[in-house]
Amino acid sequence: GAGVSQSPSNKVTEKGKDVELRCDPISGHTALYWYRQSLGQGLEFLIYFQGNSAPDKSGLPSDRFSAERTGGSVSTLTIQRTQQEDSAVYLCASSLGYVGYTFGSGTRLTVV
Amino acid sequence: GQQLNQSPQSMFIQEGEDVSMNCTSSSIFNTWLWYKQDPGEGPVLLIALYKAGELTSNGRLTAQFGITRKDSFLNISASIPSDVGIYFCAGQRAGHSNYQLIWGAGTKLIIKP
Numbered sequence: 001g002a003g004v005s006q007s008p009s010n011k012v013t014e015k016g017k018d019v020e021l022r023c024d025p026i027s028g029h030t031a032l033y034w035y036r037q038s039l040g041q042g043l044e045f046l047i048y049f050q051g052n053s054a055p056d057k058s059g060l061p062s063d064r065f066s067a068e069r070t071g072g073s074v075s076t077l078t079i080q081r082t083q084q085e086d087s088a089v090y091l092c093a094s095s096l097g098y099v100g101y102t103f104g105s106g107t108r109l110t111v112v
Numbered sequence: 113g114q115q116l117n118q119s120p121q122s123m124f125i126q127e128g129e130d131v132s133m134n135c136t137s138s139s140i141f142n143t144w145l146w147y148k149q150d151p152g153e154g155p156v157l158l159i160a161l162y163k164a165g166e167l168t169s170n171g172r173l174t175a176q177f178g179i180t181r182k183d184s185f186l187n188i189s190a191s192i193p194s195d196v197g198i199y200f201c202a203g204q205r206a207g208h209s210n211y212q213l214i215w216g217a218g219t220k221l222i223i224k225p
Contacts, residue, residue, distance in 0.1 A: 001209070004154070031211065033211070038216075040217070041217055041218075042116075042118075042200060042215035042216050042217045042218055043155070043200070043202075043213075044215075046213055048211055048212070050211070056209070056211075056212075080182050091155075093154065100157070101155075101157065101158070101213075102154075103153075103154025103155050104154050105152060105153050106152075106153075106154055107120040110182055
């Protein structure tokens with residue numbers, strides 16, 4: 001597509017449930033990033049995929065967080081046993097190089 | 113996580129005023145980036161800076177890469193209502209993976225009615 005597409009745009013879930021957030025990057029972009037943005041904060045790096053290389057998972061805050069990128073395209077960020085502190089906007093970005101990040105509109109996750 | 117020191121946190125300005133914001137760090141950076149985020153959207157890249165001392169303009173926006181490589185500023189001249197939003201600085205640190213950006217907490221620009 002023309003831009004980075006994220007779904008759902010909003011997600012309200014009960015504490016303890018699992019959630020899946022989806023990102024469709026720009027076609028042809030080899031790099032894909034997930035960031036988390038808490039209210040009033042900057043962006044917190046979560047995970048980075050580059051082509052077929054092993055992802056950099058160093059930003060994932062706990063083992064409840066995981067992400068996959070299938071076929072070098074679509075990515076899914078999964079949060080298991082959600083906690084209230086997981087509430088944030090989850091942003092996906094893709095690029096050919098790190099400077100040309102294009103962000104999606106994000107998924108606003110609210111854990112109640 | 114680590115953040116850049118971005119200031120001010122928010123600015124209330126009159127339409128037509130000039131705006132200035134900056135980011136500082138104790139670390140040395142190879143690249144400085146300035147983004148703008150509108151409500152409900154992801155950040156959009158405004159200006160990228162690659163060299164110490166570099167001064168780059170994009171319309172009414174001007175940004176500079178500090179000589180010490182530890183800071184950067186963004187100026188907006190003659191502000192207009194569509195300039196409202198949150199501005200983020202981001203940088204790629206020297207000696208670190210070039211895909212990992214460090215982000216400021218943002219400067220929220222509000223135009224007084």
